Amino acid sequence: MALSANVVQDLGASRVVKKITCTGFGTTGEATGFVLPADCVVTACWIDVTTVETTGSTKTIDIGISADDDEFAAGLSVAAAVQLNSGISFPLFAEGGEEVYVNSNANALTKAVVDVFIEYIEQ
Numbered sequence: 001m002a003l004s005a006n007v008v009q010d011l012g013a014s015r016v017v018k019k020i021t022c023t024g025f026g027t028t029g030e031a032t033g034f035v036l037p038a039d040c041v042v043t044a045c046w047i048d049v050t051t052v053e054t055t056g057s058t059k060t061i062d063i064g065i066s067a068d069d070d071e072f073a074a075g076l077s078v079a080a081a082v083q084l085n086s087g088i089s090f091p092l093f094a095e096g097g098e099e100v101y102v103n104s105n106a107n108a109l110t111k112a113v114v115d116v117f118i119e120y121i122e123q
Contacts, residue, residue: 013123015043020116025061025104029069032100036065037122040094044119045072045086051113053078058107063116065098075105078112094120 020032036042045063053059059079063086064071073086100118 025109053112
């Protein structure tokens, strides 16, 4: 089969990195206020811990959507000032219209300040 240049299309897609600063985590999944655009492809997720958590027994967070609050990242430590990759296999296809959630795994984390980065491709 021969490929023809006249079948190649520019889909007009753009790569976006969204930064969401999170503080004062409760004991359940917290809505961030950021809604993924329709039909986007999430390509990466990572965090930058700018203020470490010094309270609570488990100092980890998950990142996802309301239906699956660890879809993008699970068990990321906020006990040290570091940048961490999610370790999740990407890309993840998102229908969009879903709000990003951060879950503190049933432990109130009152000191941590975390920048959450979501990278996605949208058309």
